[in-house]
Amino acid sequence: xININNLHARIGDKEILRGLNLDIKAGEVHAIMGxxxxxxxxxxxxxxxxxDYEITAGSVTFDGKDLLDMSPEDRARExxxxxxxxxxxIPGVSNINFLKTAINEIRQYKGLDPMAAKDFLALVKEKxxxxxxxxxxxxxxxxxxxxxxxxxxNEIFQMAMLDPKLAILDETDSGLDIDALRIVANxxxxxxxxxxxxxxxxxxxxxxDYIVPDYVHVLYKGRIVKSGTKELALELExxxxxxxxxxxxx
Amino acid sequence: xxxxxxxxxxxxxRFLNQFLESDVLPASVRENAKGHLQLLSLPAHKDEYWKYTxxxxxxxxxxxxxxxxxxxxxxxxxxxxxxxxxxxxxxxVFRKDLSELDGLPAGVEVVDIKDVAPDxxxxxxxxxxxxxxxxxxxxxxxxxxxxxxxxxxxxxxxxEKPLHFIHLQTTDNGISQPRFLVIAEENAQLKVIQTFKxxxxxxxxxxxxxxxxxxxxxxxxxxxxxxxxDESLHLNGEFVWQAEQSNFRINxxxxxxVWVRNNLNISITGERCETRLTGLYPLSxxxxxxxxxxxxxxxxxxxxxxxxxxxxxxxATGVFNGKVHVYQSAQKTNAFQQNANIVLSDDAQVxxxxxxxxxxxxxxxxxxCTTGQxxxxxxxxxxxxxxxxxxxxxxxxxxxxxxxxxxxxxxPLRDMVDQLISERFNWEM
Numbered sequence: 001x002i003n004i005n006n007l008h009a010r011i012g013d014k015e016i017l018r019g020l021n022l023d024i025k026a027g028e029v030h031a032i033m034g035x036x037x038x039x040x041x042x043x044x045x046x047x048x049x050x051x052d053y054e055i056t057a058g059s060v061t062f063d064g065k066d067l068l069d070m071s072p073e074d075r076a077r078e079x080x081x082x083x084x085x086x087x088x089x090i091p092g093v094s095n096i097n098f099l100k101t102a103i104n105e106i107r108q109y110k111g112l113d114p115m116a117a118k119d120f121l122a123l124v125k126e127k128x129x130x131x132x133x134x135x136x137x138x139x140x141x142x143x144x145x146x147x148x149x150x151x152x153x154n155e156i157f158q159m160a161m162l163d164p165k166l167a168i169l170d171e172t173d174s175g176l177d178i179d180a181l182r183i184v185a186n187x188x189x190x191x192x193x194x195x196x197x198x199x200x201x202x203x204x205x206x207x208x209d210y211i212v213p214d215y216v217h218v219l220y221k222g223r224i225v226k227s228g229t230k231e232l233a234l235e236l237e238x239x240x241x242x243x244x245x246x247x248x249x250x
Numbered sequence: 251x252x253x254x255x256x257x258x259x260x261x262x263x264r265f266l267n268q269f270l271e272s273d274v275l276p277a278s279v280r281e282n283a284k285g286h287l288q289l290l291s292l293p294a295h296k297d298e299y300w301k302y303t304x305x306x307x308x309x310x311x312x313x314x315x316x317x318x319x320x321x322x323x324x325x326x327x328x329x330x331x332x333x334x335x336x337x338x339x340x341x342x343v344f345r346k347d348l349s350e351l352d353g354l355p356a357g358v359e360v361v362d363i364k365d366v367a368p369d370x371x372x373x374x375x376x377x378x379x380x381x382x383x384x385x386x387x388x389x390x391x392x393x394x395x396x397x398x399x400x401x402x403x404x405x406x407x408x409x410e411k412p413l414h415f416i417h418l419q420t421t422d423n424g425i426s427q428p429r430f431l432v433i434a435e436e437n438a439q440l441k442v443i444q445t446f447k448x449x450x451x452x453x454x455x456x457x458x459x460x461x462x463x464x465x466x467x468x469x470x471x472x473x474x475x476x477x478x479x480d481e482s483l484h485l486n487g488e489f490v491w492q493a494e495q496s497n498f499r500i501n502x503x504x505x506x507x508v509w510v511r512n513n514l515n516i517s518i519t520g521e522r523c524e525t526r527l528t529g530l531y532p533l534s535x536x537x538x539x540x541x542x543x544x545x546x547x548x549x550x551x552x553x554x555x556x557x558x559x560x561x562x563x564x565x566a567t568g569v570f571n572g573k574v575h576v577y578q579s580a581q582k583t584n585a586f587q588q589n590a591n592i593v594l595s596d597d598a599q600v601x602x603x604x605x606x607x608x609x610x611x612x613x614x615x616x617x618x619c620t621t622g623q624x625x626x627x628x629x630x631x632x633x634x635x636x637x638x639x640x641x642x643x644x645x646x647x648x649x650x651x652x653x654x655x656x657x658x659x660x661x662p663l664r665d666m667v668d669q670l671i672s673e674r675f676n677w678e679m
Contacts, residue, residue, distance in 0.1 A: 048634050049633075049634070050630060051630075071633070071639070072630060072633040072634050073633045073634075073636050073637060073638050073639065073642075075634075076633070076634055076635055076636035077636045081634075082634055084631065084634075087631070088625075088627050088628050088630075088631040090628050090631070090632075090645075090646070090649065091649060091653075092648070092649025092650060092652045092653055093645050093646070093648075093649045097645075098632070098635070098637075098645070099635075101637055101641060101645065102632075102635040102636045102637050103636075105636050105637050105638060105641065106636040109636070141649075158635065162635065162636065
C-alpha cells in the first residue's frame with residue numbers, strides 16, 4: 001500500500017529523517033516507536049504533507065502514486081489520514097459542516113455525486129457511536145472547548161467518517177486516561193480490515209495492549225533501527241530505549 | 251493665518267453650495283442648525299475624531315441634482331422571502347407611493363418626516379439627539395435634508411413584521427441626505443432593516459442621520475446593510491437614547507462603498523438596559539471603512555456587548571474606534587468590547603483604537619483587539635481532511651464572519667447577506 005524508500009527530510013538546517021525505509025501492505029498494523037526526538041512525528045507530518053519540511057532525498061509511493069508530489073488535500077482524497085497529535089480548534093466551523101465539506105470534496109475528486117443529506121446524517125450517527133461521541137459534540141465547532149480525550153475521539157470519529165486506506169495515528173494515546181484510551185482503541189479496532197492499514201506512532205507500549213500491531217519498528221535518529229513483532233514493544237517497555245541506542249552507536 | 255482660514259471657508263462654502271435648499275425639517279430645526287453650521291468647520295488634519303478618515307473625497311467631489319422617477323420597480327431591493335412593511339426612500343426622498351405600508355397595526359405610525367405635526371411626539375424628539383451643535387454633518391443634514399421617515403410604535407405595541415427602510419440612489423453622482431426618526435415607546439417592540447443601495451456605478455454621496463429613542467422596557471433590533479456601490483461615499487450617523495430596562499441591538503454590515511464612515515452614538519440613561527452592537531466589514535479593492543462607536547454608560551446595572559470584525563483584502567483600509575464612557579453614576583456596568591481583523595494582503599491595513607474611559611469603581615469592562623492573518627495550522631488541518639485550500643480559507647472566513655452574522659435574527663435577511671457576501675467574495679456560505 002505504501003512504500004517509503006530512503007526518505008530524508010529536514011526542517012531548516014536540521015536533518016530529521018535520514019534514510020527511512022518502510023513497506024506497509026493492506027491489512028497490516030504497524031507501530032512506530034522510539035525515544036523523543038527520533039523523528040516519529042516528523043514522519044507522520046511529512047506523509048500528511050505538512051509544508052514546514054523539506055524532502056531532500058528518497059521517495060514515497062502510495063498505491064502506486066508518488067505521494068510526495070501531491071498536495072495535502074489530494075493525499076487525503078487518495079485515502080491517507082493523519083490523526084493529529086494536537087487536533088486544532090476551529091471556532092465557528094461545525095464538525096458536521098466540516099465533515100460534509102470534506103466528504104463531498106473527496107467524492108468529487110473520485111467523480112462521485114455529493115452524499116445525500118439523509119445518508120450523511122445516518123453515517124454521522126453510526127460512526128459517532130463507534131467512539132461514544134455524543135450528537136452534541138458532533139454538531140459543535142471543531143474541537144472547540146473539547147477535553148483532550150474528546151479531541152482524540154473526534155479524530156477517530158473523523159477517521160471513521162472518511163474511511164481511509166491508510167491511517168496514521170500520531171501519539172493518539174498522549175494525554176488520555178485509561179477509559180478514553182480504551183474507547184479510542186476500540187474505535188480503531190472496529191475500523192481494521194484487510195482493505196486498510198494503520199500506522200500507530202507512539203512513545204509508549206500501553207496503546208499497543210489495545211491496538212495489537214503486526215509489526216513494531218523502532219525509529220532512532222531518523223532511521224528505523226530495529227523491527228520485530230509485538231513482543232518488541234513489550235521488550236522496549238521493560239528495558240527502555242538505551243540498549244537500542246547503544247546498539248546503533250556501536 | 252487669515253489666508254488659510256478664508257481658504258477653508260471657501261472650501262466649506264463651495265461644498266455647501268452643492269446642496270439644494272430644503273424645507274423638510276421644521277423651520278425651527280433648520281434655523282437652529284444653520285446657526286451651528288456657520289460656526290462649525292469641516293474636519294481638519296489635526297482633528298483626532300477624523301484622524302484616519304479624511305473627508306477630502308467628499309469635500310472635493312462634484313454631485314448632481316437628483317433624477318426623478320414617476321415609478322420604480324423595487325422588487326429586486328426587497329429581502330427575498332421576507333414578509334415586511336416597506337418604506338422607500340428614492341434619492342433621499344420618501345416615496346409613499348412605492349412603499350408597502352398597508353395594514354400597519356393601530357398605534358404604529360410610519361410617516362413622511364416632512365409631515366410631522368408640530369404638537370406630535372415626533373417634534374418632541376426630532377433633532378434632540380443628532381448633536382448638530384458639534385457635528386457638522388448632522389448640521390448639514392438638518393439644513394439640507396432631502397427627506398426622511400418618522401416612525402412611532404406606541405406604548406405596549408408590537409410590530410410583528412419587520413419594517414424595512416429601502417434607501418436607493420439612482421442618480422449618477424447623486425446626493426441623498428435622509429433623516430430617520432424612530433421612537434419605540436414604553437414596552438413597544440420592533441425590528442428595523444435599513445438597506446442602502448445604489449443602482450448606478452458612479453460616486454454617489456449619502457449623508458444619513460438616524461435618531462432612535464428606546465423608551466422604558468422597549469425592544470428594538472436594527473440591521474443596517476450598506477451595499478451601495480464600489481464608488482459610493484457614505485456617511486452615517488446614528489444617535490440612540492435608551493431608557494431603563496430597554497433593549498437595543500444593532501448590526502452594521504458594510505459590503506461596499508469606497509469611503510464609508512459610521513458614527514454610532516448610544517446613550518444608556520436608565521438602569522438595567524441591554525445594548526448590543528455588532529459589525530462586519532469584509533473589504534476589498536481600495537475601500538476605506540471607518541466604524542466609530544461611542545457608548546455612554548450613564549445609568550447603573552447595564553450591560554453592553556460590542557463586537558466588530560473586519561476582513562481586509564487588496565488595498566482596503568479598515569478603521570475601528572470604539573469608545574466606552576462609563577460615568578461615575580454607572581456602577582455595576584458590564585461592558586464588553588472586541589475588534590478582530592483578518593488581513594489577507596500586505597497592502598491592506600487596519601487602524602484599531604479601543605478607548606475606555608471609566609469613572610465608576612464597581613464595573614466589569616473588558617476590551618480587546620486582534621489583527622492577524624489566517625491560522626495556518628487550521629488550514630493544514632482542513633486540507634489534511636481532503637478540503638481544498640481555497641475552500642479551507644472560505645470555511646475559516648465564513649466562521650470568522652459568522653460570529654457577527656449570527657446576530658441577524660431575521661432568517662431571510664441572513665440568507666440575503668450570506669448571498670451578497672458569497673457573490674462578492676466568492677465564498678462558499
